[in-house]
Amino acid sequence: MRGRTASIIVLAVSAAGLAVSIYLTIAHYTSPRLLACGENGVVNCEKVTTSQQATFVGVPVALLGIGFFAAMFVLSLPAIVDRPGMRAARLILACVGMAFVLWLIYAEIALIGAICLWCTFVHLCTFAIFVAVLVEASRPAVPASQR
Amino acid sequence: MSKRKKRPVRRPPSGSTPGDTTRTGTKQTGTKGAGTKGAGTKTAGAKPTSKRRPPPRGARRGLLPRWAPWVGIAVVVGAIGIALLLRNTSSASATKPASGQVTSAISSVPAATFDAVGVPSGLAAPKPLPSGTPAVEADGLPLVLYVGAEYCPYCAAERWPLAVALSRFGSFSDLSVTESAGFPEVYPHTPTLSFHGASYTSPHLAFQGLETATNKLGITGYGQLDTLTPEQQRLVQTYDAPPYVTTKGGIPFVLIGNRYVFNGAQYLPDVLRGKSAEQIAAELADPQSGVSAAVVGSANLLTAAICQITGQAPKDVCTSSAVTAAAKDLGS
Numbered sequence: 001m002r003g004r005t006a007s008i009i010v011l012a013v014s015a016a017g018l019a020v021s022i023y024l025t026i027a028h029y030t031s032p033r034l035l036a037c038g039e040n041g042v043v044n045c046e047k048v049t050t051s052q053q054a055t056f057v058g059v060p061v062a063l064l065g066i067g068f069f070a071a072m073f074v075l076s077l078p079a080i081v082d083r084p085g086m087r088a089a090r091l092i093l094a095c096v097g098m099a100f101v102l103w104l105i106y107a108e109i110a111l112i113g114a115i116c117l118w119c120t121f122v123h124l125c126t127f128a129i130f131v132a133v134l135v136e137a138s139r140p141a142v143p144a145s146q147r
Numbered sequence: 148m149s150k151r152k153k154r155p156v157r158r159p160p161s162g163s164t165p166g167d168t169t170r171t172g173t174k175q176t177g178t179k180g181a182g183t184k185g186a187g188t189k190t191a192g193a194k195p196t197s198k199r200r201p202p203p204r205g206a207r208r209g210l211l212p213r214w215a216p217w218v219g220i221a222v223v224v225g226a227i228g229i230a231l232l233l234r235n236t237s238s239a240s241a242t243k244p245a246s247g248q249v250t251s252a253i254s255s256v257p258a259a260t261f262d263a264v265g266v267p268s269g270l271a272a273p274k275p276l277p278s279g280t281p282a283v284e285a286d287g288l289p290l291v292l293y294v295g296a297e298y299c300p301y302c303a304a305e306r307w308p309l310a311v312a313l314s315r316f317g318s319f320s321d322l323s324v325t326e327s328a329g330f331p332e333v334y335p336h337t338p339t340l341s342f343h344g345a346s347y348t349s350p351h352l353a354f355q356g357l358e359t360a361t362n363k364l365g366i367t368g369y370g371q372l373d374t375l376t377p378e379q380q381r382l383v384q385t386y387d388a389p390p391y392v393t394t395k396g397g398i399p400f401v402l403i404g405n406r407y408v409f410n411g412a413q414y415l416p417d418v419l420r421g422k423s424a425e426q427i428a429a430e431l432a433d434p435q436s437g438v439s440a441a442v443v444g445s446a447n448l449l450t451a452a453i454c455q456i457t458g459q460a461p462k463d464v465c466t467s468s469a470v471t472a473a474a475k476d477l478g479s
Contacts, residue, residue, distance in 0.1 A: 087210055098223065106230040113335035127223060134219045137210040 006136035007081045010090065010129050014073035017125035021065030024049065024118055028060045048116035053107035061104065065122055068097045072129055087137055094126075094133040101126045242297065242325035242341050242362075245424065249340075250322055252428035253307075254314040256443060261450075261469045263434035264443040266476055270414055273407035273452045275478040276391065280405040283382065285353035289456035293342060294383055295399035296360040298328035298369045301412035302399040303339030307427065308413060308445035309356075309401065310340055315450055315464045316457065317349025324424040327416070328362040328369070334416035338424045343372050351457040352404075355379065359398075403449070404456030407477070413445035447473040 028049060048054065054061055075081070075090050101123045108115045283290045293309060295302030303326065310319065323341040327334065342356025357379065360369035375383065386408045388395040397410035418441045419427055430438040451473035454465035464470060 091210060098219075102223065102226045102230075105227055109227075109230045110329070113329050130219060130223070131216055134211065134216040138213045138215040139209050141209070 006132045007076045009132045010076040013125050013128045014069045017122055018069035020122050021062055024062035028062050044114035045116040047114040048112055051112045090133045091137045094130045097126045098130040242323045245322040245324045249424050249428040252431050253310050256431050260432050260434045264439055265469050266447050266473045267440045267444045270444050272448045272476050273409045283405045288353040289404040291354045292402040293356040297325055297341055297358050297362040299398055300327040300334035300337045300416045303327040303337035304412040304416040305399045306340045307442045311446040312449035313354055316351045319345055319347050321345045337416040337419050351460050403452045406455045407452040414441040451477055
């Protein structure tokens with residue numbers, strides 16, 4: 001996977017993650033029952049999104065998701081994707097995002113005892129971005145003029 | 148110096164393993180011209196045989212070694228695995244002796260509460276066994292047999308009404324409190340009692356409560372607890388199967404003498420979600436609470452069934468208005 005492919009993947013996945021994060025944030029500030037999510041004990045969006053772990057230092061994690069995906073989207077835009085330092089910025093942001101998602105997965109599995117499908121979609125988006133950015137960072141950076 | 152500049156860009160030393168260098172290096176420099184004439188000499192016309200393109204001139208080195216994505220994936224998968232392990236070791240609460248408040252609340256639900264709750268709709272009733280079913284006894288008394296497991300959420304729900312009903316005919320000692328297993332079991336962490344290690348005495352009936360497994364998941368599954376005797380196994384194989392019950396081998400399995408049988412819970416464990424054993428115990432006496440409606444209502448049905456095997460003894464229990472009404476909900 002070339003750097004260009006990776007940045008396109010990051011761009012697309014960031015857009016999808018951003019959309020779901022906006023949806024989760026709206027649900028957080030209105031009613032968690034808005035979430036179109038099955039409830040059978042294990043899958044329970046409401047239980048997850050109303051849990052203590054649904055906020056981080058007072059900020060809803062869904063809102064943090066918006067910030068993460070928006071930042072990743074901007075950093076991957078064709079206009080600035082090749083600017084100096086952008087690869088490192090994407091790498092750092094992806095690692096931080098992935099670490100945070102691992103904490104959220106732990107919270108769902110071990111602390112809350114339920115999983116939220118919408119949240120899981122966001123986690124998968126973050127994982128995809130993480131892998132794409134790692135692949136990009138492990139390849140030599142090719143200036144746009146030589147592609 | 149000039150020779151180095153003309154060389155194809157190599158990966159950073161930190162990311163180069165001997166294997167990598169050999170593999171990619173051979174492909175990049177081991178070709179005619181590039182390899183034999185040496186890096187730095189003219190490579191024009193020396194087409195690489197490899198499909199992998201050498202990085203273009205001017206390309207910056209990768210920030211990470213080539214194997215970094217694989218390490219990243221392994222770290223993520225490993226972390227999720229550790230979270231699953233932690234869930235099974237730390238989040239499933241240990242079984243501990245039931246507090247005096249819990250045991251007292253179970254054995255002293257007011258008669259007025261039993262009558263006020265009655266039998267709410269939606270509760271599953273024990274199914275009658277055909278007439279002529281051989282006697283099911285232990286120590287000369289009619290036997291109530293329960294087989295379940297500590298990880299099982301439906302068992303977690305069913306123990307409450309069973310303990311409440313049996314406490315009207317005798318008394319428990321050494322009851323424990325615990326909870327059903329966590330994710331990915333349904334209704335994770337349902338608070339409950341455990342019959343493992345408990346004893347029961349009654350002048351009217353014998354009770355055998357067996358928990359076949361713990362709520363702690365190990366590499367080979369949930370840990371083993373109680374082992375069924377050959378006679379208990381025979382009863383389970385005979386009655387925990389169609390036509391007596393719908394699902395073969397389901398737990399919780401409850402056999403009430405030779406009169407009634409069922410497997411599964413009488414109500415959904417969701418009612419108990421998020422409550423501690425003490426909170427559940429405290430709500431038993433309140434006929435307005437959802438816990439009381441589910442637990443005490445189910446206990447009324449069980450009591451009516453048990454009265455059928457004790458010859459309607461004790462009389463004050465078996466002739467109470469709630470039990471009399473519940474008896475009508477039981478087939479015969």
